[in-house]
Amino acid sequence: MSRLARFTAVPLLALVATLALIAPSASAQASRYEAEDAACEGTVDSNYAGFSGRGFCNTPNRVGARIEFTVHAETAGTLTLGVKYANGSTAARPADLSVNGTLARSAVAFAPVGAWSSWAVENLTVPVRAGANTVRLAATSAGGLANLDYLDTVRAGGSALPASLQWSSTGPLVFPKSDAAHNIVSVKDPSVVYHNGRYHVFVSVVSANQGYSLAYLSFTDWSQAGAAPLRFLDTTAVGAGYKAAPQVFYFAPQQQWYLTYQIGDNVAYSTTANIADPASWSAPKPFYARTPQTVLDNMGDGQWLDFWTICDSAACHMYSSDDNGNLYRAQTSLARFPNGFSEPVIAMHDPNHHWLFEGANVYRLAGENEYLLMVEAITAGGRIFRSWTSSSVSGPWTPLADTKENPFAAWNNTAFNGTAWTKDISHGELIRSGFDQTLTVGPCDLRFLYQGKDPDVSAPYNLLPWRLGLLTQTNSPC
Numbered sequence: 001m002s003r004l005a006r007f008t009a010v011p012l013l014a015l016v017a018t019l020a021l022i023a024p025s026a027s028a029q030a031s032r033y034e035a036e037d038a039a040c041e042g043t044v045d046s047n048y049a050g051f052s053g054r055g056f057c058n059t060p061n062r063v064g065a066r067i068e069f070t071v072h073a074e075t076a077g078t079l080t081l082g083v084k085y086a087n088g089s090t091a092a093r094p095a096d097l098s099v100n101g102t103l104a105r106s107a108v109a110f111a112p113v114g115a116w117s118s119w120a121v122e123n124l125t126v127p128v129r130a131g132a133n134t135v136r137l138a139a140t141s142a143g144g145l146a147n148l149d150y151l152d153t154v155r156a157g158g159s160a161l162p163a164s165l166q167w168s169s170t171g172p173l174v175f176p177k178s179d180a181a182h183n184i185v186s187v188k189d190p191s192v193v194y195h196n197g198r199y200h201v202f203v204s205v206v207s208a209n210q211g212y213s214l215a216y217l218s219f220t221d222w223s224q225a226g227a228a229p230l231r232f233l234d235t236t237a238v239g240a241g242y243k244a245a246p247q248v249f250y251f252a253p254q255q256q257w258y259l260t261y262q263i264g265d266n267v268a269y270s271t272t273a274n275i276a277d278p279a280s281w282s283a284p285k286p287f288y289a290r291t292p293q294t295v296l297d298n299m300g301d302g303q304w305l306d307f308w309t310i311c312d313s314a315a316c317h318m319y320s321s322d323d324n325g326n327l328y329r330a331q332t333s334l335a336r337f338p339n340g341f342s343e344p345v346i347a348m349h350d351p352n353h354h355w356l357f358e359g360a361n362v363y364r365l366a367g368e369n370e371y372l373l374m375v376e377a378i379t380a381g382g383r384i385f386r387s388w389t390s391s392s393v394s395g396p397w398t399p400l401a402d403t404k405e406n407p408f409a410a411w412n413n414t415a416f417n418g419t420a421w422t423k424d425i426s427h428g429e430l431i432r433s434g435f436d437q438t439l440t441v442g443p444c445d446l447r448f449l450y451q452g453k454d455p456d457v458s459a460p461y462n463l464l465p466w467r468l469g470l471l472t473q474t475n476s477p478c
């Protein structure tokens, strides 16, 4: 039943009051349709962990095996569907997706996830009509459907951001600096917040022996960034040994700052009450007891890396990548953070691992019921960022600017003053409008601190001469 239809006979004042009451659910998030409540041809099983609700739909192994969801849309247009599935077999479980009897996508892959207790999401944007829509998945191979847990929907389109972005770039602003104990060849992977009148920037630094560690710099203005000293965090409680790809944010419920970073086979965090004092960070604590099985089963020759935490009012979500075409998302409640992160689910997958590579960022757009996802890709022309949006921090994700021709940020939509000092727009951070765990950015004020490098230098990957530059969006419609 349509939500609005229920209210048509109610006097106006009561209607306004009622709408105010339902506003939180109306303003947010995805609608979830559990597979056990849909028309599942087969059985509703619960014998593998990681499902939501009471179980998942297990269809017979044959062509044509199906499930039908009745999906509600407020208005005609497009919805993005997030179909959560497990495929523990070694072959894809392709399915035709039809909406109201019309084929919308043929042979959606439902790629193997390694185990029946490992879960992934297919993000699919489809046309819908206002009201009830029949969304059917029908198997096109003898394996039948993958096991299906649920279908999430969010509206597609209508982003607060333009569908195509243009940027201008500074030259390099932050350079490697060495001291007697650190022979630094590159500065990379920046995370940045503006707090108490200063930018606080955390970076990976790579030394001539190819070791990665973390460093901090702070300044009041971008014109001062080049002069700011690098403070090496390996001499603090953060400690020596491999550490890379920091992310910093203030976790308001606990009134302390978190610095998260990769430590090889895991992700760890340090905390402090004073972001301006680099010596005050606590010793690393890992988020996980060990690398999660879903990651081990899917990372292939890649690595588990580039951890990114963002929270809404209920939960914290940790995104990560594996350089093998998988974007993962794990979750814990706001109350349990930093503990209790779940087994990751594959939130997005691309069979071309370079096309969904690493460096994922997710932000909330200030004043909007909208989140932005950016993921770094490798192209022949250089590193680029692709982008998606969602009305939910957990997706499903609708493409925004996600192609080579229309990237989020790349050499081909960036203007340089004079010769381009870099062809790569690589691992970085948008400048946030706040500093807390909601990672809010102003959609009218997009600036991106990124790593770039001289395109003429060839060197082993770990010795490439990365420096930091700043992009400013030049086609904001605001």
Ligand code: GCU
Binding pocket: 045, 058, 059, 061, 089, 116, 143, 144, 145, 146, 147
């Ligand atoms: C196994 C597994 C089921 C799955 C089935 C299949 O039997 O336990 O959950 O649905 O394989 O291949 O479809």
Ligand code: CA
Binding pocket: 058, 059, 060, 061, 144, 145, 146, 147
């Ligand atoms: Ca089955």
